Amino acid sequence: MKVEASLLGQDLEIEIGTRELDEPGPGEVLVRVEWAGICGSDLHVFRSGTWVEYWPATLGHEVAGVVEAVGSEVAFSPGERVVLDSRLPCLDCPECAIDPDRCSQITFLGESRPGGFAGYCVVPERSVHRVPDGLALEDAVLAEPLAVVLHALAGIDAAPDSALVIGHGPVGALVQIELRRRFEDLEVDVAEPAERRAQLARALGARTTDAAPEDRDYGLVVDAAGYEGSLKDAVAAARHGGTVLVLAIDGRPSGLSGREIVESEVTLRGSNAFVDELPRAIELLAAEAGRYRPLVTGAVSLPELPETIRGQLASPDEVKVLVRP
Amino acid sequence: MNALATAQRRTGSIRRYQPGRAADGGDAGKLSSNEHPLGPSPAAMKAICASAPEVHRYVTSEELRGAIAEQEGLDPGRVVVTNGSDELCYLTAMLTTGPGSPVILSEPCYQIDELVTRLHEAEPRYVPLKDGGHDLDAMAEASQGATLCWLPTPHNPTGRAVTAQDLESFLDRVSDGCVVVLDEAYRSFAGSDFVADTRELLDRHPNLLIQRTLSKAHGLAGLRVGYGLGPAGLIGMIDAAKPPFNVNVVALNAALASLRDPAWAEYGIDLVRKERERFEDFLTDRGIRHWPSEANFVTLTVEDTDRLQAELARDGVAVRDGDDLGLPGYLRVSIGRPPEMAVVRGAIERFQEHDNGGASQ
Numbered sequence: 001m002k003v004e005a006s007l008l009g010q011d012l013e014i015e016i017g018t019r020e021l022d023e024p025g026p027g028e029v030l031v032r033v034e035w036a037g038i039c040g041s042d043l044h045v046f047r048s049g050t051w052v053e054y055w056p057a058t059l060g061h062e063v064a065g066v067v068e069a070v071g072s073e074v075a076f077s078p079g080e081r082v083v084l085d086s087r088l089p090c091l092d093c094p095e096c097a098i099d100p101d102r103c104s105q106i107t108f109l110g111e112s113r114p115g116g117f118a119g120y121c122v123v124p125e126r127s128v129h130r131v132p133d134g135l136a137l138e139d140a141v142l143a144e145p146l147a148v149v150l151h152a153l154a155g156i157d158a159a160p161d162s163a164l165v166i167g168h169g170p171v172g173a174l175v176q177i178e179l180r181r182r183f184e185d186l187e188v189d190v191a192e193p194a195e196r197r198a199q200l201a202r203a204l205g206a207r208t209t210d211a212a213p214e215d216r217d218y219g220l221v222v223d224a225a226g227y228e229g230s231l232k233d234a235v236a237a238a239r240h241g242g243t244v245l246v247l248a249i250d251g252r253p254s255g256l257s258g259r260e261i262v263e264s265e266v267t268l269r270g271s272n273a274f275v276d277e278l279p280r281a282i283e284l285l286a287a288e289a290g291r292y293r294p295l296v297t298g299a300v301s302l303p304e305l306p307e308t309i310r311g312q313l314a315s316p317d318e319v320k321v322l323v324r325p
Numbered sequence: 326m327n328a329l330a331t332a333q334r335r336t337g338s339i340r341r342y343q344p345g346r347a348a349d350g351g352d353a354g355k356l357s358s359n360e361h362p363l364g365p366s367p368a369a370m371k372a373i374c375a376s377a378p379e380v381h382r383y384v385t386s387e388e389l390r391g392a393i394a395e396q397e398g399l400d401p402g403r404v405v406v407t408n409g410s411d412e413l414c415y416l417t418a419m420l421t422t423g424p425g426s427p428v429i430l431s432e433p434c435y436q437i438d439e440l441v442t443r444l445h446e447a448e449p450r451y452v453p454l455k456d457g458g459h460d461l462d463a464m465a466e467a468s469q470g471a472t473l474c475w476l477p478t479p480h481n482p483t484g485r486a487v488t489a490q491d492l493e494s495f496l497d498r499v500s501d502g503c504v505v506v507l508d509e510a511y512r513s514f515a516g517s518d519f520v521a522d523t524r525e526l527l528d529r530h531p532n533l534l535i536q537r538t539l540s541k542a543h544g545l546a547g548l549r550v551g552y553g554l555g556p557a558g559l560i561g562m563i564d565a566a567k568p569p570f571n572v573n574v575v576a577l578n579a580a581l582a583s584l585r586d587p588a589w590a591e592y593g594i595d596l597v598r599k600e601r602e603r604f605e606d607f608l609t610d611r612g613i614r615h616w617p618s619e620a621n622f623v624t625l626t627v628e629d630t631d632r633l634q635a636e637l638a639r640d641g642v643a644v645r646d647g648d649d650l651g652l653p654g655y656l657r658v659s660i661g662r663p664p665e666m667a668v669v670r671g672a673i674e675r676f677q678e679h680d681n682g683g684a685s686q
Contacts, residue, residue, distance in 0.1 A: 035664065138665075180367070184371075199588070199591065200592055202591075202592070203591070203593075205368070205586075293363060300667065301670070301671065322664055
């Protein structure tokens with residue numbers, strides 16, 4: 001079937017066109033996309049082409065929609081409202097043989113097969129999660145990035161004495177929201193130079209600064225920015241023995257020396273995507289969607305996507321923008 | 326005359342207030358009552374929950390009154406806290422009008438203003454709007470001999486606002502004996518040209534009563550908190566006339582928390598302004614007539630409002646029919662969250678694609 005879709009060429013030009021989509025095969029589900037979220041990693045791919053395995057690519061891995069059709073041996077039915085797991089384990093590696101959540105060759109929807117910046121997409125059944133009644137799809141689409149944050153904050157069961165979030169894009173904002181949900185009285189500071197993002201942080205109760213403070217004050221520092229040197233700034237802001245949580249994907253050298261880590265005795269922890277947190281994210285959204293809604297600062301139609309992406313690449317002031325194909 | 330006959334006479338000519346409808350299913354919501362797109366602030370919600378142990382007490386509004394006075398740079402004696410700004414409408418009409426009192430209203434007007442005017446058997450003098458805005462020259466002229474003038478700006482149901490300069494000029498011309506109620510329910514959403522300096526305005530015009538609400542920018546519509554700012558004399562009389570515990574303790578605590586944490590309101594206001602601008606640009610591009618709005622809604626007109634409403638309803642969106650607001654042929658669309666507005670734009674595109682009924686007027 002032909003579907004309207006965003007197409008990213010190898011020259012990194014974005015346009016709206018049509019692409020041929022195979023009918024769902026055995027174990028696959030055709031989903032009519034109602035909402036797709038623009039992720040920071042999408043912007044990275046739009047900028048660099050990294051991770052893409054086919055061209056032209058249709059990105060979009062934060063997807064909520066309705067089952068349109070199913071292949072054989074599928075437990076879903078047309079009409080069911082669903083969100084998608086963005087991860088596509090290879091199901092072939094030794095790790096997958098033990099647990100596909102630990103796949104060493106994992107790829108993501110949109111990068112290895114057409115994703116949600118389109119009218120429809122086809123995904124394996126294991127990627128599909130039902131949305132409970134009462135949870136709007138425009139809210140459910142936040143489940144994927146929320147799962148990323150739940151995974152990142154796993155193990156932080158006691159309130160840190162203080163927290164700093166560097167970068168208040170979608171992930172940074174969700175970290176702030178989650179920290180406040182878990183630890184109501186925790187004061188969260190946010191370092192964010194973009195005014196709209198900083199304004200949201202303040203609205204959610206944070207004190208904000210343009211840049212990360214240099215004082216070693218914070219029991220928990222989250223690097224959700226990924227600018228050149230953000231990791232070094234994060235370590236510098238952590239108090240002796242504090243924890244630095246790295247969520248931003250930045251390939252540049254950090255300039256961080258081993259001495260800085262040794263002498264400050266910080267715990268440095270990375271977190272990549274999520275494992276089994278998507279159902280919990282859906283539960284949280286169903287229970288309290290209003291807590292998470294403020295981070296959605298824009299919504300556009302599919303034809304508006306190329307201009308929106310160009311705007312965001314030039315000036316990243318939005319927090320979460322949703323696409324309605 | 327018996328009591329029932331009196332009640333019948335007073336209510337016989339009023340139009341019962343019609344609340345906005347809720348959305349019926351779908352993924353987007355209720356855009357029919359100009360409510361806050363995100364709800365109350367986290368601080369307000371915390372205050373609401375923390376208020377439960379206090380509800381056995383009679384609590385006055387003095388603390389909130391003081392906080393508002395401080396925010397406005399006024400003496401607390403020039404502030405009165407009311408159960409929503411609608412209560413202030415009732416109190417003002419009760420105190421300043423009576424059978425046969427001439428009262429100035431734009432036409433169409435805010436429904437509650439008309440309702441309380443008629444309830445007190447006052448005599449409404451309607452001044453038709455000019456292109457959706459108040460005809461201030463005609464209103465000033467009509468004010469001679471009138472006791473009360475209702476002036477909502479930005480105006481509901483059109484969203485048009487009076488500039489600070491025009492307001493000043495109007496107030497200079499209004500008869501001294503006529504109280505002007507400047508209803509600023511939507512002030513927060515207006516551009517700077519349309520926002521007058523409150524203290525200066527009150528100091529210069531002793532017949533001015535400013536009406537505000539925490540229903541819109543603070544998202545506390547369901548709790549009913551409003552307030553009035555005005556000359557100490559009039560405010561004192563309103564204060565004496567109002568019920569002593571007219572605002573409940575939960576609402577008072579939420580209002581205080583919300584005022585003390587303005588970042589939430591500022592974020593919501595910016596969100597509304599951005600989405601409003603985007604929606605107005607969209608309507609202009611599609612050739613759909615609308616009034617330029619300074620409020621948290623946009624009022625538009627198409628040839629077939631029923632069909633557009635049906636198209637919106639398909640996506641679970643309810644807007645306000647102009648028939649409810651004295652504007653037949655119009656729809657008032659509250660500005661919602663970005664996804665809701667994307668749904669509205671999509672429904673309007675479908676409406677226009679179906680046929681050209683609403684495209685170019």
